[in-house]
Amino acid sequence: MVAHILLIQCPDQPGLIAAITGILYQFNVNIISNDEFVERKGNWFFMRTEFSGAFEQEPLIQKLSAALPSEAVIKLSPGANKKIVVLASKEHHCLADLLVRHHYNELGAEILAVIANHQTLEPLVHKFGLPFHFVPHEGESRESHEQSIAAIIDRYNLHFVVLAKYMRILSPQFVSRYPNKIINIHHSFLPAFVGAKPYAQAYERGVKIIGATAHYVNDHLDEGPIIAQSIIPVNHTHGAKEMQQAGRDVEQMVLARALRLVFHERVFVYGNKTVIFD
């Protein structure tokens, strides 16, 4: 018995939950879990429902659409595996973690391919029997490089693009092709230390904590809705190298947590923020 997940967001008004669950009841499905939230400032309603049972998809969505405000966004997806493509550069830690979890069916997603602008990680990807596409950026304009990447991505039928330490800035044109579908792991607590060499910056500033932020990429690389953040303590004995290793460990951990939330359809994007039912 496969679980289905229904995500609805729309302007709030009285009776929404009664209306929606009433329709689900008519379709004879069995609600497993249900969460709602109303963002007061924007008067916006969010609902996530997990349910099982046999039903016809089209009529259900039509009934829901008819009952809800016209601005409603309705997303019905199987709880089954998502399909993803991973972009990487030279650093292995996040990619290796995804490959291992994928190999043992713990990722909640199927990795269709890895695309990278360096060849460094090809042997690692091949160890796990997955396709690796090398798309060099040298001697290419950003536009043509991104077109090459997009051409490969679009060969696959995917739900999400995961940037596992992909170190090139993506243009708004590229990003706008995949709205709310690109997930990045950032080397710091946003909005601090946004620039290059974040660990050198952190070391110079003498911070006592190193963080990482997983977020959607919707426009500028490091500015989208935040999904997960975490930290790891450091101290004066940590040089640049040790801070970087601490950073890698927390990045890997935060990306895994964020992807678990995204792949289980627990995350709504709302403006530049997320609503997460965890």
Added chain:
Amino acid sequence: MVAHILLIQCPDQPGLIAAITGILYQFNVNIISNDEFVERKGNWFFMRTEFSGAFEQEPLIQKLSAALPSEAVIKLSPGANKKIVVLASKEHHCLADLLVRHHYNELGAEILAVIANHQTLEPLVHKFGLPFHFVPHEGESRESHEQSIAAIIDRYNLHFVVLAKYMRILSPQFVSRYPNKIINIHHSFLPAFVGAKPYAQAYERGVKIIGATAHYVNDHLDEGPIIAQSIIPVNHTHGAKEMQQAGRDVEQMVLARALRLVFHERVFVYGNKTVIFD
């Protein structure tokens, strides 16, 4: 506009959410937030609804009762302040934190009185202008001591009894007078180091982490449903005294967090566990 909180638990069956929210819609109240959970093993349904609006309480509960399975437990309470009595012994840290939060209206509850089996903390309580009842246990049987305490408690019209480092073991007879109403902070991760001198035990064992557990007291002192737990790191340089100080800090923090959850009616007790909508 006062918020109301409705807590329902009952055996799960199809249509529960539709039925409940349908009734709320008939009563013209405005749902602010709503959470449901089904515990699969026991097939048990939990729902917490926060709503505002004017309505008649009796008819609403009657309608709900009629629509729900006979085993349903329905609790409707105002979101307003709870009333509590605090029991303490000699240690000040948890009590002082509660007194300060109470003084600045941050506790989410009104402290009606403090009862203690030592006089140590009387000056502290009087600083904040609250009644202090000294009920010595020396020369008293446990039964008669507990009767004296219960006599005082029962003078007050209260929702919860908070044990803020009250160090006497309470008898099952006493505890059964206040089912799901007594909250304790325990000096360790349950179920570890249950006995006396937990910090000496932790020190001897060379632990790297000190924890604390806030829980309901429903039968034996340290065995009830867990509400919140947290930890604080320690190391070999921490002697018994420093471990105790670390323990105090984490106890104070965990008790405050647990009470926030309890006072906002976010906690269901279900068997020996809790379901918490946070």
Added chain:
Amino acid sequence: MVAHILLIQCPDQPGLIAAITGILYQFNVNIISNDEFVERKGNWFFMRTEFSGAFEQEPLIQKLSAALPSEAVIKLSPGANKKIVVLASKEHHCLADLLVRHHYNELGAEILAVIANHQTLEPLVHKFGLPFHFVPHEGESRESHEQSIAAIIDRYNLHFVVLAKYMRILSPQFVSRYPNKIINIHHSFLPAFVGAKPYAQAYERGVKIIGATAHYVNDHLDEGPIIAQSIIPVNHTHGAKEMQQAGRDVEQMVLARALRLVFHERVFVYGNKTVIFD
């Protein structure tokens, strides 16, 4: 038997530890703990020694000075209580925590007085029997306001000035009177959200973590050497008010931890960073 604490920093060179501990051995004191660290980039040596025993202070320092490079900074202090003055504004949480710890001899410091630019906290301070100086800033130039504060501070013979949510920006002139002696708690992870209304900023950005930073104030208010940082998780259900409460809780915790380190002479300031032997 009182413990003494010796802090030395100087350019690194071979034989420093042997020389210093050799001298201590000659003076017949008993080393309880000892920590050294060499900052490689600056080739700078740090040593903290805790020892007990009877000895003459002047000759010891003379011997050490003679044996060490001329740039050496030698600080010998009793492990006993520090003396401090606390500056506050309207928010109570950090001040109340310090007052309670002080009242129960857990602070490691004696609070000589509280100075505030509002009268809000006067009753709280008086509950604990401490002097409260109200120094209003309205109608005063920053210069004259700071002179009034400095005049009061200078009446006391103190080791540190603690800013417990003192919300006025201090001028470089004021700060330079108390080098490495002013400790502040900042409402965020530095360097993020430096401006006003940090919780509104954090809420708008949809962060999943709220932090706090305790640091020395050596020039600009929020820029000095970091002593301690910590975080508390938040989510989309936290509005501005709940984020602020979470922020208060973590600020109080971080300030207490930083002060414990400072009062036990565990912190060296080195450029804009700290070396902490914890």
Added chain:
Amino acid sequence: MVAHILLIQCPDQPGLIAAITGILYQFNVNIISNDEFVERKGNWFFMRTEFSGAFEQEPLIQKLSAALPSEAVIKLSPGANKKIVVLASKEHHCLADLLVRHHYNELGAEILAVIANHQTLEPLVHKFGLPFHFVPHEGESRESHEQSIAAIIDRYNLHFVVLAKYMRILSPQFVSRYPNKIINIHHSFLPAFVGAKPYAQAYERGVKIIGATAHYVNDHLDEGPIIAQSIIPVNHTHGAKEMQQAGRDVEQMVLARALRLVFHERVFVYGNKTVIFD
């Protein structure tokens, strides 16, 4: 320029640091970092010194021995890579993490081989080009099974045996062959939930936190000196399976942290505790 690490533990007495660092000074080596600690209860002295430079090893140790109490334990080791053998069973998460870190030279140790009582993990180990020894336990007495394992281990010249979720209880006879050389990751906070099915136990108890403990195995499997502990928060929505996944994540993290400490010679074992200079 290779770093060397000197670990000394002995009964405390005045002048130890001066004596030791004086000898190091005579040998013309350059101290990089130095830590001491005295365990008061046992009056026991610990010192870890990292230094560089050319020197003759035998004479240095002889000089140190002559200057120290007869009970002194002196360990001089190169800071270079340790050599280890890993024991595993069926679970992949800790082993995979070690293999990836090893592959990218981040482990601080060379994995010489993996030994397992199941064949499950053989393909994973072979992906990374390492020897895999399958030593089945079925139909074998514990004694003969352990002899087979020891025979393989003893072929290698190793510093440590790492139990990466090796699920067989080791006999005291086996353990005593490798004193302070076996490191285990335990599926919980010791001493809680020591038995089988710890996540089922944790789920039944409704814990809000899942922990893991890395420790030396010196006698009974789950009782040795603790090296590192950490936790991950869980809640009522986590079933047995999700708690297990959370447990895996924290186990992997804690084992990696403990091994980093051990491989950099930062850990002293003292009775049933550890002294760690981090």
